[in-house]
Amino acid sequence: MRIGAWEARTLDFGRFRLDGGAMFGVVPRTLWEKEAPPDALNRIAMALRCLLLQNGQGRVVLVDCGAGDKDSPAFRDIFALEDEGSGVVEVLARHGLKPHDVTDLVLSHLHFDHAGGAVRRDASGQLALTFPQATVHVQKVQWEWALAPSVRDRASYLKDNLEPLKGARLHLVEGEAELLPGLRVRPVHGHTPSMQLVEVDGLGGHGLVYCADLVPTAAHLPLPWVMGYDLHPLTVVEEKEALYRRVGDGSAWLLFEHDPAVAAARVDASGRKPLVVEALAALE
């Protein structure tokens, strides 16, 4: 899909499962199970959906990169991580690209299911950067938080994901910024300190907002449907309100990183409950 100067495509780097109760915070299961049916272990299916942006001028931008495939079998089992046929190399190859071609990696934040794919194991079993040519754009505050997280969220920040990134070409972004023409980041702080939303300008048409974990699935569109994982749930509510004030008139595509079925939607948030005006299973 053309968005302004950028060609935008969603990439699916596998699936995983998280506890349904944790995904919907204080929302009772009798309500959320209709939106996201749980398995026998109370886990719901989650996508690892990333965004590929190309501007025809040599920039190949990846926004988030899934969980990767280097974690131990025990870890992968807890989260039912699957990437059969949807590993980074295979998925990029379908678009005629190799990991070396990625010029910019924008990480919304450094939780393992968003940033883990940035590090792989090489042929000798050593940890290595998956996208060695890429400048890695992450908010400075999030980077510092990830290196010294709280006891409540430290399980989401894995040393194997962070140590190798210290050797990457890191761009530590401070606040709102235009990374490239028509490509902006905007930090929000309710889920974790300085997670960045990624916004692509539509020139006279529909823009796009990569919502990361602010609105992880279409089921999380209603303001009070926030995750148990969020460090500051009321801040998340305010940040969703601010997002809807900007793009809740259906003018932009909201991209959902974790929704197994809906990749993107235009949303009318003028009423009490946000309504999906148009939904897409993928951006192609």
Ligand SMILES: [Zn+2]
């Ligand atoms: Zn997260």
